[in-house]
Amino acid sequence: MTEIAYETxxxxxxxxxxxxxxxxxxxxxxxxxxxxRKDEVLFFNFPxxxxxxxxxxxxxxxxxxxxxxxxxxxxxxxGTTISWDLKETPxxxxxxFAHSGFPEGEAEIPMISETWGLLMTRLKDYAETxxxxxFFTV
Numbered sequence: 001m002t003e004i005a006y007e008t009x010x011x012x013x014x015x016x017x018x019x020x021x022x023x024x025x026x027x028x029x030x031x032x033x034x035x036x037r038k039d040e041v042l043f044f045n046f047p048x049x050x051x052x053x054x055x056x057x058x059x060x061x062x063x064x065x066x067x068x069x070x071x072x073x074x075x076x077x078x079g080t081t082i083s084w085d086l087k088e089t090p091x092x093x094x095x096x097f098a099h100s101g102f103p104e105g106e107a108e109i110p111m112i113s114e115t116w117g118l119l120m121t122r123l124k125d126y127a128e129t130x131x132x133x134x135f136f137t138v
Contacts, residue, residue, distance in 0.1 A: 003100035004113045010124045011092040014062060020127045021065045021084055022057075030126035031119060032136040041070060046136045049073075055082065062086070076108045095123070 010017055020026035027035045027042070034045035036052070043052040054071030067082045080101040087094045097120060102109060115135075122135050 001100060002102040002104055002106055002109055003098055004102075004109065004116055005099075006097045006117060006120050007094065008097075008120050008124055009089060009091060009094050010127050012127050014086050014088055014093045017084075017086055017093045017095060017123075017127050018060070018062065018065070020123055022060050025132075026126070028134055029130075029132040030122040031134055032138065033132075033134045034136075034138040042067065045138050047138050053077065076102070076106055076112075093127075095120075 020030060024035055024037065027044075032044050032046055036043040036045075040057045042055045042057060044055065045052045051073045052071070053073065054069070055067035056070045057065070058068050059066040063086055065084045065086075069077045069080045069082075072078070080099060082099045083097070085096040085098075087096070097116065099112065099116060102112075119135055122133060125131070125133060
């Protein structure tokens with residue numbers, strides 16, 4: 001299985017990073033401005049995309065946030081897992097991100113990897129400043 005991984009230091013405390021990953025205002029502050037939730041399933045809408053991405057939040061504690069793709073869309077995300085491992089550092093919080101479970105040879109990996117790199121920058125900026133700037137706006 002193929003995995004995309006990034007690590008970044010965010011100059012804020014872990015609580016602020018968790019807020020960015022676990023709340024409506026947080027998620028709409030850096031990823032997409034159209035996020036809905038039913039129980040532990042998050043629905044992310046994107047411009048020009050026919051249906052929302054459906055990610056079930058399986059874990060959300062002070063050290064780790066994990067989402068599992070439970071929707072049929074996008075097909076290349078089927079069965080994948082997204083995780084953020086958080087560790088306090090002297091300057092704030094180190095975030096180790098992974099999106100795993102892609103089949104070997106998945107043709108979309110370069111595009112997905114580039115997008116996650118850009119999203120990690122948005123997450124960092126939002127967590128540090130509190131200023132919303134979602135990558136996608138619907």
